[in-house]
Structures are given as C-alpha cells and as structure tokens.
Amino acid sequence: MKNIQRSILLVIILFLTAVELRAQNGLTGVVTYKSYYPDKKQRNRSVDMTVYFNSYESLLANLGQTSQPAIKVEKIDDGFNFTLPYGDSLGGRIYRNIKNNLMVIRRPENSISDAFIVKEDWLAINWKIETATKKIGKYTATKATGSFRGRDYTAWFTYDIPVPFGPWKLHGLPGLILEAEDSEKMMRFYVTEIKIPYNTEEIIKVPTAAKELTLKEEAYMQDNFDDLLAKKLNARLPQGSRFTPNPSKDGRKYRTEKTYEWETDAINENKK
Amino acid sequence: MKIKNRLLWIVVFLLFAHVSNAQIKGKVSNQKEAPIEFVTVVLKKANDSSFVAYTRTNENGFYSLHPKTTGKFLLSFSFLGFAKQEIRVEVLDANQNTNFNVILKEESIALNDVIVRTEDIVQKKDTIVFNAKAFAQGNEEVVEDLLKKIPGLTIEADGTIKVGNQEVEKVMVEGDDFFERGYKILTKNMPAKPIDKIELLQNYSNNRLLKGVEQSERIALNLKLNDDAKHIWFGNMTLGYDAFADQQRYFGKANLMNFGKKNKYYFLTNFNNIGYDATGDINHLIRPMRSDEPSSIGDDQNISQLINLSASPPNFKRSRTTFNNAKMGSLNAIFNPSEKLKIKTLGFFNGDQLDFFRNRADNVSVNDLNFTNTEDYQLHNRSKIGFGKADLTYNISESKVIESATKYQNANFLSNSDLFFNGQSTIEQLDNPVELLDQKISYTAKFNDKRVLLLTGRFIRETAPQNYSVNLFLFGDLFPNINANNVGQTLNQKMTFAGFEAHLLDRKEGENLLELKLGNSYRRDILDSKFSLFENGTLINNPQGFQNELTYAVNDIYAKGKYRYNLDKIALIANLSVHQLFNNIDQNSQSTAQQPFFVNPSLGLDWTINKNNKIRTSYAQNRTNAEIINLYDNFVLTGFRSFSSGLGELSQLDADALFLSYQLGNWSDRFFANTTFVYTKNRDFFSTNTLINQNFTQSEAIIIKDRKLFNASTSLDFFLKKLESNVKVKLGYTQSEFKNIVNNAQLREVNSINYNYGMEYRTAFDGLLNFHFGSMWSTNKIETTIRNKFTNNVSFLDMTLTFNKKLNIDVSSERYYFGNLEKDKNYYFLDFDARYTVKENKLTLMLSGKNLFNTNTFRTFTISDIGTSTTEYRLLPRFVLLKMEYRF
Missing domain, CATH: 2.170.130.10 (TonB-dependent receptor, plug domain)
Structure with a gap:
C-alpha cells in the first residue's frame, strides 16, 4: 500500500517537473518540407527536408538516411563512369540558435572534400510582411517577401505556430514558414508534415566535423568545383585519358546562394 | 552579466522611446509568475489585421514594440504550448507609453498534420x-x-x-x-x-x-x-x-490554331510531291479510333468496291513508289455556345494526282496449262475528296446526354492507265464517284453510379458507281461470234443502313461488368452491273450472264450479352449473341426470303498467375451472314482481264476460333516475352472455281467445307544492361489449308506455309551515336498439284547521331533480298534526315534525303496456288529536300 502511494507521489512529482520543464521551454516539434533545389536538368526532383526545433534552436537533418551514405553517380563525356562519393553517415545539417545568433552548417563528404562545418555570420532576412493570406492545410498562412543571398523569396508563415524557423536557411518570421519559393522557382519548399509535441532533446545538437571552413572558403570551393574535381580525378585516371570538365557558362545560376554578403557589400561600397 | 544586460535593455528602451515616441512594452510570465523567454509578440492594426511589428521576449520575459503611428491595434502573445492572448490597444498620443503585463495559460496542443498541398x-x-x-x-x-x-x-x-x-x-x-x-x-x-x-x-x-x-x-x-x-x-x-532544284520536289505544311475557353479553331494545310500521304494527318479526325467503344453500331457498314486499280507493292514504303501531287486543306472548329451545348465541325478538301509504274510477268502453271503474261502498266489516279462532319453534344442534365454526329463525303476518283498486255496497247479508264451520308444520334442516361443506358440510332447511305472501260477485247474465246474491239461496264452499288440499339452497362459488385444489347439493324444493298461489248463507239452486245440486277436486304434483330466476372486473379468473359435474321434477295426477277436464327457464343479467360505471368485465352463460335459481295449471280468485270461472280443464293457460314496468348514479364522489365496462338477453323467458307485462260480469268464463288488456319508468333525482348541495348527476337509461323477448283477440275487442296524469324538490336546509349539494326527472313511455301517455295530477307540499319541538343542526324538504310529472282536479288536504300534547331521550339532547319543510292526500280517475287509473279515497280528518284520549320 505504501509502495503504491509512493509511486503515485513519484508520478505526480515527475509529471509536475515535466510540466515545469515545458513551461520553461515551450513545446518542441518537427516539421518536414518537400523541397526543390536548383537543378540544371529541371528534373523536378524533390527531397524531404526535416527540421527539428524547440523554442530557440532548430536543426535541419536527415536522420532517416544516416545509416548509409548517399552515392552519386556521375557520367563523364569520355564514356568513363565514376562513382563519386556524396554524403556520409551524418549528412548535411543546418543548426540555428536564435539565443546567441549562431548558425552552423555541416557539409557532408563529397568528391573533392571531407566533411566540414561552416560557422556563418548571422544574416537576418529583412522580411516584408504583407496582407495576403491563404490556407495551407488547416493553417492560415500570411505572405512575406524577402531576399537572401541573391534570391528573392516569397514565404508563407503561420502565426498559429509561433516559432521563427523555416526550411533550409530561411528564418526570422513571427511564425513557422510553411511554404517558400524564390522568384526563379528554383528553390521551393512546401510543408508536408508537422508534429508537435515531438521530443527533440536528443536530436538538436551543434553539428561537428573534423574540418572547419569559412563561408568564403566554401564559396570558393563551390565556384571552382569542376576544376577541383578535375584535378583530383586526373590523378586516378588510366594512362592516356584525361578528364576536362565542360566549362560551365551558367556561373551561379543553379546555386542555392548566388551572392554573398562580402560581394554585395563590395558592390554597395563601390556604388558609394 | 544579467545586470549588464538589463542595463543595456533600459538604455535601448530609453533610446527607442526618444526616436519613435509611442511604445508598448511589458512582461510575459506563466501562471507561476515565472518569466517566459521567446514569446512571439505581434502588433497588428485593429481594422485590417495588417502587420505592424513583432518581437520576442528576452530571458526576463520583457518585450517592447513601437507602433510608429497612433490608432487602434491588436497585440498578441503566443508561445507553443500556451494559449494565445490578444489585447486591444489604443495609441492616442504619439508619446504614449503603454504597459501590458501578460500571464499566459498553458494549453496542451497536439498537432499531427499531414499537409497535402492543395494548389500543386x-x-x-x-x-x-x-x-x-x-x-x-x-x-x-x-x-x-x-x-x-x-x-x-x-x-x-x-x-x-x-x-x-x-x-x-x-x-x-x-x-x-x-x-x-x-x-x-x-x-x-x-x-x-x-x-x-x-x-x-x-x-x-x-x-x-x-x-x-x-x-x-x-x-x-x-x-x-x-x-x-x-x-x-x-x-x-x-x-x-529540292536542295538541288533539279526535280522540283516540294513539301509544305501549316497548322494554325486558336484555343479559347469557348471556341476553338484548327486549320491545317499540306501540299507535297514527295509521296507523303497528306490525308494521313487527318485520318484520326475523320474516323476517330473508337472501335471497341459503346454505341458503335453501323461502324463496319460500307460498300466493298469490286474494281480496285492500284499499283503499289505490299510490305514496302508506299512513299517510294508514289509519284504524287497532293493539296490538302482542312478547317475545324469547336463551339460551346452554352454550358450544355457543344458543337464540333470539321471540313476538309483533298486533291491528289498519283502515278504508279509497274511491270509484271505472271507465270501460270496449273494442271496442263502453262503460259506467261506480261503487263507494262502506268496508272494515273486523280482524286478529289470533300468531307464534312458535325458533332453535337447536348448535356440535358448531369446524368443525361444527347449526341449527334453527321458526316458527309463527296469524292471522285478518276483513273487512267496505259497498259501493254503481252505487247498489245490498252487504255483503261475508271470513273468512281463516291457519296456518303452518315447520321448517328445517341442518348445516354446514367441511372446511378453503376448503371448506364445508351440508345443509339444510325442511318448511313452510300453510293459508289464505277464506270469502267477497256479499249481492248480479250474475250474472243468467251464470245466467239462477236466482233467487238472494246468493252465497258457500268456498275452501280448503293447501300442503305438503318440501325437502332439499346445498350445497358451494369457494374456489379467486385468490379464485375454486365453488358446487354438489344437492337435491330437493317441493311439494303443494290448492285446493278451492265457489261457491254463495243465495236469502236457502237454497242453491239450485252452478253447474258454478265449483267446483274440485285437487291439484297438483311434485317437483324439481335440481343447480345457480355459478362465480365472477376475472381481474385482470374477474369471470365462470357459473350452470347442471339440473332434473328430476315434475308431477302431479289435477283434475276426472282425473290427469295430466309429467316435464319442462330446463336454465337464465346468464352474468354484472363488469368494473371502472378506479376510476371499472364495468360489470355478465348474460344468463339461464330456464324456470319453472307454479304452482297458474295451473292451476285452473274459475272462482273473486276479488272481488264478478270471476271468474278458470287454464289447467287442466301447463305450463312460457320467458324470456330481458338486464341491463346501468354505473356512473361512486363513491358518495362529487362526480359519480356509474348507468345500468341490462334487457330481458326471455318466449317464453311467462300472459295472459288476459277477458269484460267491466257487472256482472261473467270472466278465463281463456291462454298467449301473445312478451312483451317493456324498461327503462332512469339517475340522476346532482353535488355542487356551492360551494353545498354535491347535485343528482340521474333518468330512466327502460319499455316493454312483450303480448297479450290481450277478449270473445272477436281477440288484440290492448297496448303500454304509461311514462317519467319528475325532479330533486332537497339542501343540506348546516352552519347552521340545510337543504332538499331535488324534482319528478318521469311519463307513461303505453297503446295497444291505444284509446289512453290521461296525465302526473302529484309534487313535494316538505322543510326541516330545526336551531336548536341541542336543538331541530330538520322540515317536509315534497308536491304531487300529476294531469293527467287534470277538477277538483281538485292536492293539497297539509304535515307537520311538531319535536323538543326536554330532556336528551340521556334525555328528548325532540316535536310532530308531519300533514295540516296538512286535505285530506280524495285522487283518483288510472289507465289500463289496457280503460279509465280515477278513485279517491277518504278521508284521516286533520289532527291534532297531542304526544309524549314517555323513556329509562331
């Protein structure tokens, strides 16, 4: 009998502490987006993107796919087939913390580099919140427009879920972003699933990697990806054969980020 | 640290208070009065809920907002897991400082939403x-x-x-x-x-x-x-x-469209002299492919013409032997004058001049008769076709529709031929105007989700006279005492069809479908032929036995039932049709009537053994009523040296058919095989009793018992992943046995066997070059009193060169080999098409070359139960066409 009473008391205490914990931190949840990234071949391929959040942190991660690294098969004009590694057990991640304005991006291993992290300067998006609304699922979403690194986005967020997070690197609205598209329709994100509450305590952690690059270094790597790849591949090719990348005239047309702060600042400086 | 922060906040507060005057601030805490951090605080205008400003509370639960203007506002506080609070705020003075402290109450929420994007x-x-x-x-x-x-x-x-x-x-x-x-x-x-x-x-x-x-x-x-x-x-x-401008070959084609919500227009024109069949482009407009659809009563009703002058080789690209000059124009429109009414109209005109050139040698060897005939043939066809069609759809209500389709065709075919028959010069002339009126009305009513009734009525009238003259008299042996030097025949065929059908479709439980049809169809045919012998321009005789005056009417009252019963993996399809016919024939001033009654059953089975194995099989018993073409009693001239006649009396024919097909794998699988067997036994069939003479033939229809036809074919597809190529193997075997009579001798059995085998190899590379080659052998054997056999081969190699998105070249080559020709057994053809896209979907330049080896004749060898034939066709010489396609 006493034991039972004790147990009940324990349960009540635990319950109360749980409530107390919740009261301090708010509910945690997870949101999944169907996302489209720029694709030169316009295959209209989407990937599922999952963002875990609490009241001040969010982590974009694909936990379902961690067990096996993704393999990307590239075909090269000469007829050689290469299997280029892309992805590793942790995958690409984006961590955000609005408490200390920290953004950490983790890039998985790819054909020219080991996995690395980039600590980004906090770049607030100057959203303009408009009057237009529409229904997304059962939520009323409000339109907002803003620019981020060379793309002009239209986002639809809901006041019903008051967290400032969103898909990819988009954030900073008075509610969760449910949809976002850039004006070229190359970057597109649509919410497919929302779960609140969802225990994210064990999930949301700052990503790590053995190597750390600056954003500038990463931009340089992306800009010169083909040349860096060619350098690396030519060493491995059989005798007499050579891999020359097709010089791409597209520049950053198919990149998620088309301009960077230091570049636009430089332009602005020049204008002045 | 905390104190420092707080100080900072206060400084900020003071600063802001100075800059933007009005301020709304306060503290947010929970029911235990503990501050809550990261609460979203939003300020909106009260009148239209438009956004003004937002912020989040700091670790002490403080917030502060600046409305910038005076007026009424809504201030909302929200935090996940707590009930949202909204407060009305009025800022009257630009310097007003408003303080709101808020306590948020916990509220358990559980969101578990799957959101389907409604818009996409x-x-x-x-x-x-x-x-x-x-x-x-x-x-x-x-x-x-x-x-x-x-x-x-x-x-x-x-x-x-x-x-x-x-x-x-x-x-x-x-x-x-x-x-x-x-x-x-x-x-x-x-x-x-x-x-x-x-x-x-x-x-x-x-x-x-x-x-x-x-x-x-x-x-x-x-x-x-x-x-x-x-x-x-x-x-x-x-x-x-023509790129070299030496043959004046040309090709022109234009499509012009306008699609609005209500009205739609489509204009099309084509003119060419490169052998391209322009009406092919609009065939689907004239006769939409809906053969297996409901309310198709009367679709198969037409006149079979008895004289057919054409001179293109079978199994060969028609465009190679066609010397044409086609001009075609078509105007089409769809109107939706109201929600309920839709009108679709179509009209086209086609004028063509076609020339064919052919030389033939027929070796006839039957019983004790042996001879060879030679024909040197030049055919010139002129055709003018005018066609109009109007479809009306009227939606009476959600569940009732009336549709009407009216077709009218007026066409004239004029043929002239220059013919050397065994060295004698002849001119043939055929005038063949065709007029067709076809009216169909159907009414559809849907009773509920599973039951639909269709009522269809149809009326068709077709006339197709054929006036035929040959300025040569080859029939001296037939009409010994007549001194004629040319012949002519007027042939009138007229068909009237009226039909009505009620069709009920009833979907039962478990996807089982029951179809019932009840109908009456009436068809009346008139066939009048008048064969005349002339001496120069003077009529000297209309020989007896060569004139027809015939009216044939068939009324068919029928009931048809079809039931598809689906078991788990097996579907049974049972068909039953019951016919009560009233046949009436008026011939040679004599009238005969007949009321046959019969039942045609069939049973089919579709068995999906598993994902990769499918069997379809069916068995049918079929009785068919003879058509006018089988019934005329006296001879009709059907060619410059051939007569034929029908049976002369009412009759029905019985047949049994067995069908079996086996499919292994699916089309998309790496391995796919399909095998089909068909066995047909005609218990009765129309055969011929033919009198063969070097100058002419007379063929008379007779009914014979037992004809058998067996056909087996199989095709296998393998996709070789390593080679990125597909290999196809085709095998076929056909055997038929029938009987006929030649020159009044005994009934003889004709056994014909054909087998073919071949393979194709096709690549699916991503790169520059793709090719497709194949070869097919076919062996034909005919056995009667004599035996004929030959093997032919056709091979091809097609190459596609895709240099880039803008430039590609198709090269196709063919080789024909005729085993039984004495010389020139091989024929080679090479064509190419190059396309250069100047601007995608805008401007394309094309260069197409045909018959690059400039092969000017093509000879084929065929066998029949009375002998062999060698035929030589003249071909369109080599030409290269420079084409431009422009989209606007």
Missing part, C-alpha cells in the same frame, strides 16, 4: 490536377515543355506522352479535343503560357457518363486555361524545296 497536386478520384504555375519555371515555350516538368509524365524524344509505360489517349483543351492520338500537333505548338491547370484523367471514358461503369484503362490529359486567357493564334509552318 490534387487528386480527386481518377483525376489528378496539377497546378501549372507551381511547376512552371518560366522558360517554357510550348505545352510540351510544361508537361516535361510535371512529375510522373514522360515525354519521349518524339513528343509521345506517357504515364508509366502507357501512352495517353488524347490531350484536350478545356475538355475539347481535335486530335485524339495526333495530340503532338497541339503539344508541340500551343504556347504554355495560357495553361492554368493540367488534369490527368485515369480510367478515362470518351462518354463522360460511362466513367466508372465501363472497363477502361485509358489515360487522357486535359489542359485548363486561365480565365483571362486571350484568344491566341499559334501554329507552325514547314516549307521544303
């Missing part, structure tokens, strides 16, 4: 709606470009649209369709801009009320236009001319 893809039963804007990237020129971006749709290089492996039935615009399977004209030309939504219709039915009731695996696309879509004219134009 909506699935409603069998229809998937894609929002065009969501998939468009802005660089789409034509509809095809847009469809490429819709998930699940595959657009092949030639524009074929597939969903999975299945080709779409049609692409409609606002539910209206001109093109049926010819939809590429639309998708490759229509601008993508006015498209608002794309609907993918599964289990599609051409009659909307049959949807869900009839058995349909069809897929169709429907394009919906923007409300403000202006009437845009668009189309394309192809012009081509």
Whole structure:
C-alpha cells in the first residue's frame, strides 16, 4: 500500500517537473518540407527536408538516411563512369540558435572534400510582411517577401505556430514558414508534415566535423568545383585519358546562394 | 552579466522611446509568475489585421514594440504550448507609453498534420490536377515543355506522352479535343503560357457518363486555361524545296490554331510531291479510333468496291513508289455556345494526282496449262475528296446526354492507265464517284453510379458507281461470234443502313461488368452491273450472264450479352449473341426470303498467375451472314482481264476460333516475352472455281467445307544492361489449308506455309551515336498439284547521331533480298534526315534525303496456288529536300 502511494507521489512529482520543464521551454516539434533545389536538368526532383526545433534552436537533418551514405553517380563525356562519393553517415545539417545568433552548417563528404562545418555570420532576412493570406492545410498562412543571398523569396508563415524557423536557411518570421519559393522557382519548399509535441532533446545538437571552413572558403570551393574535381580525378585516371570538365557558362545560376554578403557589400561600397 | 544586460535593455528602451515616441512594452510570465523567454509578440492594426511589428521576449520575459503611428491595434502573445492572448490597444498620443503585463495559460496542443498541398497536386478520384504555375519555371515555350516538368509524365524524344509505360489517349483543351492520338500537333505548338491547370484523367471514358461503369484503362490529359486567357493564334509552318532544284520536289505544311475557353479553331494545310500521304494527318479526325467503344453500331457498314486499280507493292514504303501531287486543306472548329451545348465541325478538301509504274510477268502453271503474261502498266489516279462532319453534344442534365454526329463525303476518283498486255496497247479508264451520308444520334442516361443506358440510332447511305472501260477485247474465246474491239461496264452499288440499339452497362459488385444489347439493324444493298461489248463507239452486245440486277436486304434483330466476372486473379468473359435474321434477295426477277436464327457464343479467360505471368485465352463460335459481295449471280468485270461472280443464293457460314496468348514479364522489365496462338477453323467458307485462260480469268464463288488456319508468333525482348541495348527476337509461323477448283477440275487442296524469324538490336546509349539494326527472313511455301517455295530477307540499319541538343542526324538504310529472282536479288536504300534547331521550339532547319543510292526500280517475287509473279515497280528518284520549320 505504501509502495503504491509512493509511486503515485513519484508520478505526480515527475509529471509536475515535466510540466515545469515545458513551461520553461515551450513545446518542441518537427516539421518536414518537400523541397526543390536548383537543378540544371529541371528534373523536378524533390527531397524531404526535416527540421527539428524547440523554442530557440532548430536543426535541419536527415536522420532517416544516416545509416548509409548517399552515392552519386556521375557520367563523364569520355564514356568513363565514376562513382563519386556524396554524403556520409551524418549528412548535411543546418543548426540555428536564435539565443546567441549562431548558425552552423555541416557539409557532408563529397568528391573533392571531407566533411566540414561552416560557422556563418548571422544574416537576418529583412522580411516584408504583407496582407495576403491563404490556407495551407488547416493553417492560415500570411505572405512575406524577402531576399537572401541573391534570391528573392516569397514565404508563407503561420502565426498559429509561433516559432521563427523555416526550411533550409530561411528564418526570422513571427511564425513557422510553411511554404517558400524564390522568384526563379528554383528553390521551393512546401510543408508536408508537422508534429508537435515531438521530443527533440536528443536530436538538436551543434553539428561537428573534423574540418572547419569559412563561408568564403566554401564559396570558393563551390565556384571552382569542376576544376577541383578535375584535378583530383586526373590523378586516378588510366594512362592516356584525361578528364576536362565542360566549362560551365551558367556561373551561379543553379546555386542555392548566388551572392554573398562580402560581394554585395563590395558592390554597395563601390556604388558609394 | 544579467545586470549588464538589463542595463543595456533600459538604455535601448530609453533610446527607442526618444526616436519613435509611442511604445508598448511589458512582461510575459506563466501562471507561476515565472518569466517566459521567446514569446512571439505581434502588433497588428485593429481594422485590417495588417502587420505592424513583432518581437520576442528576452530571458526576463520583457518585450517592447513601437507602433510608429497612433490608432487602434491588436497585440498578441503566443508561445507553443500556451494559449494565445490578444489585447486591444489604443495609441492616442504619439508619446504614449503603454504597459501590458501578460500571464499566459498553458494549453496542451497536439498537432499531427499531414499537409497535402492543395494548389500543386490534387487528386480527386481518377483525376489528378496539377497546378501549372507551381511547376512552371518560366522558360517554357510550348505545352510540351510544361508537361516535361510535371512529375510522373514522360515525354519521349518524339513528343509521345506517357504515364508509366502507357501512352495517353488524347490531350484536350478545356475538355475539347481535335486530335485524339495526333495530340503532338497541339503539344508541340500551343504556347504554355495560357495553361492554368493540367488534369490527368485515369480510367478515362470518351462518354463522360460511362466513367466508372465501363472497363477502361485509358489515360487522357486535359489542359485548363486561365480565365483571362486571350484568344491566341499559334501554329507552325514547314516549307521544303529540292536542295538541288533539279526535280522540283516540294513539301509544305501549316497548322494554325486558336484555343479559347469557348471556341476553338484548327486549320491545317499540306501540299507535297514527295509521296507523303497528306490525308494521313487527318485520318484520326475523320474516323476517330473508337472501335471497341459503346454505341458503335453501323461502324463496319460500307460498300466493298469490286474494281480496285492500284499499283503499289505490299510490305514496302508506299512513299517510294508514289509519284504524287497532293493539296490538302482542312478547317475545324469547336463551339460551346452554352454550358450544355457543344458543337464540333470539321471540313476538309483533298486533291491528289498519283502515278504508279509497274511491270509484271505472271507465270501460270496449273494442271496442263502453262503460259506467261506480261503487263507494262502506268496508272494515273486523280482524286478529289470533300468531307464534312458535325458533332453535337447536348448535356440535358448531369446524368443525361444527347449526341449527334453527321458526316458527309463527296469524292471522285478518276483513273487512267496505259497498259501493254503481252505487247498489245490498252487504255483503261475508271470513273468512281463516291457519296456518303452518315447520321448517328445517341442518348445516354446514367441511372446511378453503376448503371448506364445508351440508345443509339444510325442511318448511313452510300453510293459508289464505277464506270469502267477497256479499249481492248480479250474475250474472243468467251464470245466467239462477236466482233467487238472494246468493252465497258457500268456498275452501280448503293447501300442503305438503318440501325437502332439499346445498350445497358451494369457494374456489379467486385468490379464485375454486365453488358446487354438489344437492337435491330437493317441493311439494303443494290448492285446493278451492265457489261457491254463495243465495236469502236457502237454497242453491239450485252452478253447474258454478265449483267446483274440485285437487291439484297438483311434485317437483324439481335440481343447480345457480355459478362465480365472477376475472381481474385482470374477474369471470365462470357459473350452470347442471339440473332434473328430476315434475308431477302431479289435477283434475276426472282425473290427469295430466309429467316435464319442462330446463336454465337464465346468464352474468354484472363488469368494473371502472378506479376510476371499472364495468360489470355478465348474460344468463339461464330456464324456470319453472307454479304452482297458474295451473292451476285452473274459475272462482273473486276479488272481488264478478270471476271468474278458470287454464289447467287442466301447463305450463312460457320467458324470456330481458338486464341491463346501468354505473356512473361512486363513491358518495362529487362526480359519480356509474348507468345500468341490462334487457330481458326471455318466449317464453311467462300472459295472459288476459277477458269484460267491466257487472256482472261473467270472466278465463281463456291462454298467449301473445312478451312483451317493456324498461327503462332512469339517475340522476346532482353535488355542487356551492360551494353545498354535491347535485343528482340521474333518468330512466327502460319499455316493454312483450303480448297479450290481450277478449270473445272477436281477440288484440290492448297496448303500454304509461311514462317519467319528475325532479330533486332537497339542501343540506348546516352552519347552521340545510337543504332538499331535488324534482319528478318521469311519463307513461303505453297503446295497444291505444284509446289512453290521461296525465302526473302529484309534487313535494316538505322543510326541516330545526336551531336548536341541542336543538331541530330538520322540515317536509315534497308536491304531487300529476294531469293527467287534470277538477277538483281538485292536492293539497297539509304535515307537520311538531319535536323538543326536554330532556336528551340521556334525555328528548325532540316535536310532530308531519300533514295540516296538512286535505285530506280524495285522487283518483288510472289507465289500463289496457280503460279509465280515477278513485279517491277518504278521508284521516286533520289532527291534532297531542304526544309524549314517555323513556329509562331
């Protein structure tokens, strides 16, 4: 009998502490987006993107796919087939913390580099919140427009879920972003699933990697990806054969980020 | 640290208070009065809820906002897991400082939402709606470009649209369709801009009320236009001319369209002299492919013409032997004057001049008769076809539709031939005007989800006189005492058909479908022929036995039942048709009547053993009534040296047919095999008793018992992944046994065997070069009193060179080998087509060369039960055409 009473008391205490914990931190949840990234071949391929959040942190991660690294098969004009590694057990991640304005991006291993992290300067998006609304699922979403690194986005967020997070690197609205598209329709994100509450305590952690690059270094790597790849591949090719990348005239047309702060600042400086 | 922060806040507060005057601030805490951090605080205007400003509380639960203007506001506080609070705030003074401390109450929420984007893809039963804007990237020129971006749709290089492996039935615009399977004209030309939504219709039915009731695996696309879509004219134009200008070959083609929400127009024209069959482009408009559809009563009713002058070789590209000069124009429109009424009109005119050149040597060897005939033949056909069609659809209500289709055709075919028969010069002339009126009205009523009734009435009238003259008299042996030197025949055929049918479709539980048809059809045929012998221009005789005056009427009262019963993996299809016929024939001033009654049963079985093994089998017993073509009693001249006659009396014929097909794997699998067996036994059949003479033949229809036909064919496909290529193997075997009589001798058995075997190899590389080659051998054997056998071979090699997106070249070569020709056994052909896209979907330049080896004759060898024939055809000489295609 006493034991039972004790147990009940324990349960009540635990319950109360749980409530107390919740009261301090708010509910945690997870949101999944169907996302489209720029694709030169316009295959209209989407990937599922999952963002875990609490009241001040969010982590974009694909936990379902961690067990096996993704393999990307590239075909090269000469007829050689290469299997280029892309992805590793942790995958690409984006961590955000609005408490200390920290953004950490983790890039998985790819054909020219080991996995690395980039600590980004906090770049607030100057959203303009408009009057237009529409229904997304059962939520009323409000339109907002803003620019981020060379793309002009239209986002639809809901006041019903008051967290400032969103898909990819988009954030900073008075509610969760449910949809976002850039004006070229190359970057597109649509919410497919929302779960609140969802225990994210064990999930949301700052990503790590053995190597750390600056954003500038990463931009340089992306800009010169083909040349860096060619350098690396030519060493491995059989005798007499050579891999020359097709010089791409597209520049950053198919990149998620088309301009960077230091570049636009430089332009602005020049204008002045 | 905390103190420092607080100080900072206060400084900020003071600063802001100075700059933007009014301020709303306060503290947010929970029910235990503990501060809450990260609460979203939003300030909106009270009148229109427009956004003014937002912030989040700091670790002490403090917030502060600046309305910037005076007025009424809504201030809301929200935090996940707590109830939202909204407060009305009024700022009267620009310097007003308002303080609101708020206590948020906990509220348990549980969100577990799966959100389907309503705007992009909506699935409603069998229809998937894609929002065009969501998939468009802005660089789409034509509809095809847009469809490429819709998930699940595959657009092949030639524009074929597939969903999975299945080709779409049609692409409609606002539910209206001109093109049926010819939809590429639309998708490759229509601008993508006015498209608002794309609907993918599964289990599609051409009659909307049959949807869900009839058995349909069809897929169709429907394009919906923007409300403000202006009437845009668009189309394309192809012009081509002889690159070396030595033969004056030309090709021209233009499509012009305008699709609005209400009215749609489509104009088409084609003119060429390169052997291209222009009417092929609009065949689907004249005769839509709906053979297996309900309300098809009367579809197979037409006049079979007795004289047919044509001179193109079988199993050979018709364009190579056709010397033509075609001019075709077609105007089509769809009007939707009201929600309920739809009118579709179509008209076309085609004028053509066709020339064929042929030399033939027939070696006849039958019983003790041996001779050789030679023909040197030049045929000149002139045709003028005018055709008009009007379809009306009136939707009485949601569940009732009346449809009417009216067709009218007026055509004139004039043929002249220059003929040397065994060295004698002859001129043939055939005047063949054809007039056709076809009216169909159908009424569809849907009682409920599972039951539909169709009532269809149809009236057809066709007249096809054939006036034929030959300025040579080859029939001296037939008419010994007559001194004629040329012959002529007027032949009148007239057909009237009237039919009515009630068709009930009833879908039972478990997808089982019951179909019942009850109908009456009446057909009356008139066949009058008058054969005359002339001396110069003077009529000297109408010989007896060569004149026909015949009226044949058939009334068929019928009931047909079809039931499809689906078990788990087996579907049984049972058919039963009951006919009560009233046959009436008036011939030679004698009238005969007959009222046969018969039942035609058939049973089929579709068995899906598992995903990879499918068997289909069926057995049918079929009795058919003789047609007018089998019945005329006296001889009709059917060629310059041939007569034929029918049976002269009413009759029915019985046949049994057995069908079995086995499919291993699916089309998309790496290995796919399909094998079919067909066995038909005609218990009675029409054969001939032929009198063969060097100058002429007379063939008379007789009914003989027992004809057997057996056919087996199989095709195997392997995809070799390592070689990125597909290998196809084809095997076929056909054997037939029948009996006929030649020169009044005994009934003789004719045994004909044909077998063929071949393979094809086709690559599917990503790179520059792809090729496809194949070779097919076929052996024919005919055994009667004599024996004939030969083996031919046809091989081809097609190469596609895709240099880049802009330039590609197709080269195709063919080799024909005729085993029994004494010389010139081999024929080689080489064609090429080069395409250079100057601007995608705008301007394309093409260079096409035909018959590059300049082969000017083509000889074939055929065998029959009375001998062998060698035929030589003249071919269109080598030409190279420079073409330009422009889309506007």
